[in-house]
Amino acid sequence: xxxxxxxxxxxxxxxxxxxxxxxxxxxxxxxxxxxxxxxxxxxxxxxxxxxxxxxxxxxxxxxxxxxxxxxxxxxxxxxxxxxxxxxxxxxxxxxxxxxxxxxxxxxxxxxxxxxxxxxxxxxxxxxxxxxxxxxxxxxx
Amino acid sequence: xxxxxxxxxxxxxxxxxxxxxxxxxxxxxxxxxxxxxxxxxxxxxxxxxxxxxxxxxxxxxxxxxxxxxxxxxxxxxxxxxxxxxxxxxxxxxxxxxxxxxxxxxxxxxxxxxxxxxxxxxxxxxxxxxxxxxxxxxxxxxxxxxxxxxxxxxxxxxx
Numbered sequence: 001x002x003x004x005x006x007x008x009x010x011x012x013x014x015x016x017x018x019x020x021x022x023x024x025x026x027x028x029x030x031x032x033x034x035x036x037x038x039x040x041x042x043x044x045x046x047x048x049x050x051x052x053x054x055x056x057x058x059x060x061x062x063x064x065x066x067x068x069x070x071x072x073x074x075x076x077x078x079x080x081x082x083x084x085x086x087x088x089x090x091x092x093x094x095x096x097x098x099x100x101x102x103x104x105x106x107x108x109x110x111x112x113x114x115x116x117x118x119x120x121x122x123x124x125x126x127x128x129x130x131x132x133x134x135x136x137x138x139x140x
Numbered sequence: 141x142x143x144x145x146x147x148x149x150x151x152x153x154x155x156x157x158x159x160x161x162x163x164x165x166x167x168x169x170x171x172x173x174x175x176x177x178x179x180x181x182x183x184x185x186x187x188x189x190x191x192x193x194x195x196x197x198x199x200x201x202x203x204x205x206x207x208x209x210x211x212x213x214x215x216x217x218x219x220x221x222x223x224x225x226x227x228x229x230x231x232x233x234x235x236x237x238x239x240x241x242x243x244x245x246x247x248x249x250x251x252x253x254x255x256x257x258x259x260x261x262x263x264x265x266x267x268x269x270x271x272x273x274x275x276x277x278x279x280x281x282x283x284x285x286x287x288x289x290x291x292x293x294x295x296x297x298x
Contacts, residue, residue, distance in 0.1 A: 001267060001282055001285060001286075003260070003261065004261075004289055004293070004298075006293070006298040007257075007261055007289060007292060007293065007298065008261050010242055010261075010296070010298075011163075011242070011258075011261035011262045012262075014163075014242055014262075015159060015262065016158075016159050016162055017155075018154075018155050018158055018159075021151075021154060021155065024154060024158070024173065024176075024177075025147075025150070025151060025154065027177065028147075028150065028154075028177055028180055028181075029147070031177055031180075031181055032143065032147075032181065032184055035181055035184065035185065036143075
């Protein structure tokens, strides 16, 4: 498509000149500072939340370990729980109660462990990014 | 992209960006500068994902164009009041500006036609580049340019 000469001339003639570029850049820099501050505040909040998650999962794992210790310390020939009802399924549950509880606890502990690792990785990544941005800021 | 690289790029491109937005805002300098600042903050937040292929200006214009469209969509009611006021009083948007006729004529165009015309005639982009910036097909850009040009010529009596 060809340009319309008259329109092109009109647009070129109205091309504005800005004599307040310094003020514009100063204003932009102030805005970017505010954005940086908010980003850092937000990241600090997320980091605190992630530490709280890690602490919760650690407590969960410790509780799981205590549960498994209790399981191992309990007499092997006595089921952990019994149902006073005649049902094949409930009877099977009470017969295998030790195994079922052990499996559930192990699964929960594995989930806790994976979550701890994931959260710690996130925290380390966020810290690295922070230190990088601080380093570049001070290299100005 | 680090902050200082971003600022260096912006220093180089800010006049073109402000000129583009000034045309889109039909000569309203304060609105144009506010939109430019908003667009630049958005660009800064997205700059981590920017891959430098020497097209920083196009990338910036794309963000500015979207910011402008969002702004237009968010204050549609205000705009119609504004437009009505212009029609009744014939008051120019910025009396100190020398090229009111062009801005008033641009004001009659829908935002997408206005963007296409401004990018084509003011910023000198090709149809392919405009299609990339405005996220539309080349055919759509051609139609917008053709319609916009006819309306402008009629309005400006060129």
